[in-house]
Amino acid sequence: MSYCVNCGVELDKDAARCPLCQTPVVNPVCPVDTTIPPNFPVERREVEPVNRREAAVLLSAVYGVVSLCCVVLNLLFWWRGMPWSAIVAGACAMLWVWTVLPLLLRSVHSIFLVGLDLLAVAGFLWVISMAVDGGSWLGRLALPIWWGCSVVLLFLWYILPLRSILSRCMLVLGSCVVLMLWLELCIDLFLGGYQPMWSLVVAVVGVTLMAPLLIIRYRPDLRREVRRRFHF
Secondary structure: EEEEEOOEEEEOOOOEOOOOOEEEEEOOOOOOOOOOOOOOOOOOOOOOOOOHHHHHHHHHHHHHHHHEEEEEEHHHOOOOOOOOOHHHHHHHHHHHHHHOHHHHOOOOOOOHHHHHHHHHHHHHHEEEEEHHHOHHHHHHHHHHHHHHHHHHHHHHHHHHOOOOHHHHHHHHHHHHHHHHHHHHHHHHHOOOOOOOOOOHHHHHHHHHHHHHHHHHHOOOOHHHHHHHHHHH
């Protein structure tokens, strides 16, 4: 076995040059074996781009076949009178919006696609409520939680690329605090009364973590020291 005299990497028997630093291999004790096929490609080629339309058609066919099979099985074996195939079909429709539309709508702004993804989640929740007769929890619990998550996600999606690393951390922590407070509010109101408990603990932890970040953000000397210490 040969080793590169320049960088020390282990060489294969057919290596005439080091694959890492391109140093010529000269080893009279272990000459280069030219009879075996090379372990590394000798020609430089580019990976062929994926045809987005073909991928979209393939994914659409998969989702359609899964939905159709579940509908047929549901018609043949009616389980407790519940149209469970509607839930599967709704999930496939939601996944279609998540995966196929970005392949077809390449020129559309990403915030629009995120909005469509959130609407697809709302539609899937509606399908579940219709399948299990859960209209009460849809309007009083599921949709308010969906609304809060959508607002936070759209806000972060729009604002994060425009901020620095410290500002992003503070925005993410603050958004998590707001989202947890909203989540407990929705759950408590659905159950009958608002009694904040665990969301306040999350809020205290989030504010505690945000305080030093805020100080570092507005103190240039501390900010430079943190960047030097953590290499960013």
